Amino acid sequence: MTVLLIDDHTEVSRQALTLARKFGEPQAVALDSFSPFAPDALAAAIALLNPSALFAAGTERGNEVMARVAARMGLPFAANCVAAEPGDPVTVTRLRWGGSLLEEARLHSPRPLITVAPHTVSPDNGPPPAQISVDSPDNGAFVVQVSGHVQPTNGGVSLAAAKVIVSGGRGVGSKEGFAIIEELAGLLGAAVGCSRAVTSAGWRPHSDQVGQTGTKVSPEVYIACGISGATQHMAGLKGAKRIVAINSDPQAPLMLNADYTVTGDLKEIVPAISAEIRKRR
Amino acid sequence: MRVAVCVKRVPITGGRIVLTADAQAIDTQHLGFTISPHEECGVEEAVRLIEANKGESVVLTLGPAEAIEQLRDAMALGIDRAIHLRTYGREWDGEATASALVEAIRADEAAEGRFDLIFFGNESADSGGFQVGIRVAYALGRPCVTGLKKVTVEGTSVRCEQEVEGGRDVYVVPLPAVLTVKEGLNLPRYPSVPGRMRARSKQVTELNPQRPEPRLELVKLAVPAGQGRRAESLGAGAAAASAVVDVLEKAGLV
Secondary structure, eight states: OOEEEEEOSSHHHHHHHHHHGGGSOOEEEETTSSSSOOHHHHHHHHHHHOOSEEEEESSHHHHHHHHHHHHHHTOOOEEEEEEEEOSSSEEEEEEEGGGTEEEEEEEOOSSOEEEEOTTSSOOOOOOOOEEOOOOOOOGGGGSSOOOEEEOOOOOSOOTTTOSEEEEEOGGGOSSGGGHHHHHHHHHHTOEEEEOHHHHHTTSSOGGGBBSTTSBOOOOSEEEEESOOOOHHHHTTOTTOSEEEEEESOTTSHHHHSOSEEEESOHHHHHHHHHHHHHHHO | OEEEEEEOEEEOOTTOOOBOTTSSSBOOTTOOEEEOHHHHHHHHHHHHHHHHHOSEEEEEEEEOGGGHHHHHHHHHTTOOEEEEEEOOSSOOOHHHHHHHHHHHHHHHHHHHOOOSEEEEESSOSSSOOSOHHHHHHHHHTOOEEEEEEEEEEETTEEEEEEEETTEEEEEEEESSEEEEEOTTSSOOOOOOHHHHHHHHTSOEEEEOOOOOOOSEEEEEEEOOOOOOOOOEEEEESGGGHHHHHHHHHHTTOO
16 A cells, blocks of 8 residues: 655645545655656656555646546546545545536545645645655656746746736726736736736737636735626635725626725726825835 | 647636536526637647648537537637537546547547647636546557647647746657647637638537446535625725725735
8 A cells, every 4th residue: 555645845745745644654756756857757657656545736737747647547536626535435525617616526446546726725744755766667758858948038027926916807998908007016016917808808918817727826915907707717816815806896706705895997096096106105 | 730629618607606406517507608718729729730731620529419519619710620529418527538539539530540739728617627638648649748838830749838837848749749738828819700601511520429437426516615805895986096005005015
């Protein structure tokens, strides 16, 4: 019986470790066992260890390697779980719709493969797992391996790491309408964000999009201007500490899920906020 | 060149998700449907590749009778023909979906020739299993690269850019390959009226795969408890600006 953790040495892996302990005493295989990153080779090496249960962080790479192990071993795989209990079947609770829905499911598998959704499980204070090394599989498994890196091109404030974000939705009205959003963001040293409606219309690049298929953000303050708050958008906002919503419709979902709201025309309100900040400085 | 793209029909959920009485699915009575967002970019990429290189593009979906709408949408954007793996009511897990797709792809390749590229979304918008494309790649014995924001075919290989923290990682793999893509790969076009007209007469092959018992079995769905925010109104119109700045000041931002 070997319970394994694919360890990326982050907090999320410690959360995965916490769930893994219910299935036995986990040992850890490093996500970066092969450098540069070679996800198929890692999956092949893990499959050779024939784990009785396998856990990883529900990050892009954690989910990717787990799916490769699942494909190699011919096993089912439950992604982005928030809870798991051993048994026959194993029972799990997992996220759907980027966290907007919970699914209770049964995993019918002698060897459960489970990734743990980031920031949903409190890590325990148990001992760190013993690290085990893996053997290199055959060369064919290294066909898929990182062979280069491209630096980000935008010099602005990174959305994922931003402390403050001023974000605009369909209500901004046009590409040019973002001038007042950019002005306020500039005054606050904030990143500019937007909703999916805005990137689909071509007003802003996709790299500005906050949401399930965009960037997931965790700022101290998120100022949402003219964004209705579809589940697609809210899925990217789960980490925001305070949300200020500005919208002409007081019943918009984002207005009901914000901490502070202002009702009215953002084209008047946003410039007025910028003017007030200048006045106080 | 031959390119395939696999898509999934998903509801447009809007602001609030409501479940059916038996908690087995989202109540979609009042909802529209779309192709899952990442896959819309896969469709666009397939169309562009065939525009540039000539050949044939094929869209596949596994879904109910109504999923024909999403196949027509893809063909309206320029995909040449469609394969519809019909389902009847109950959900398929990722493992079963992948094996049915593999069978359909093998049959099509036996008749028409190998696909140089097969596109999938990185994960579906609804169930988010992160696995169908990868499973298909392994069953076909082809390299798979995931989470792509840029794809460039260079002769007999494909250069792929995957978004990671602090930039993008590059992979170069030989064709044929399976690629899973993300929104932002390109900006999908809107369908034209002539495109919609042409889509009506394009070929749709219907298949009826048997649904195996799922090994990841849905028991029930639940809407998570709210985040507990109680919105405090700061007022209406420009007059509220001062109260907003008070909030920003308290947060140490002004």
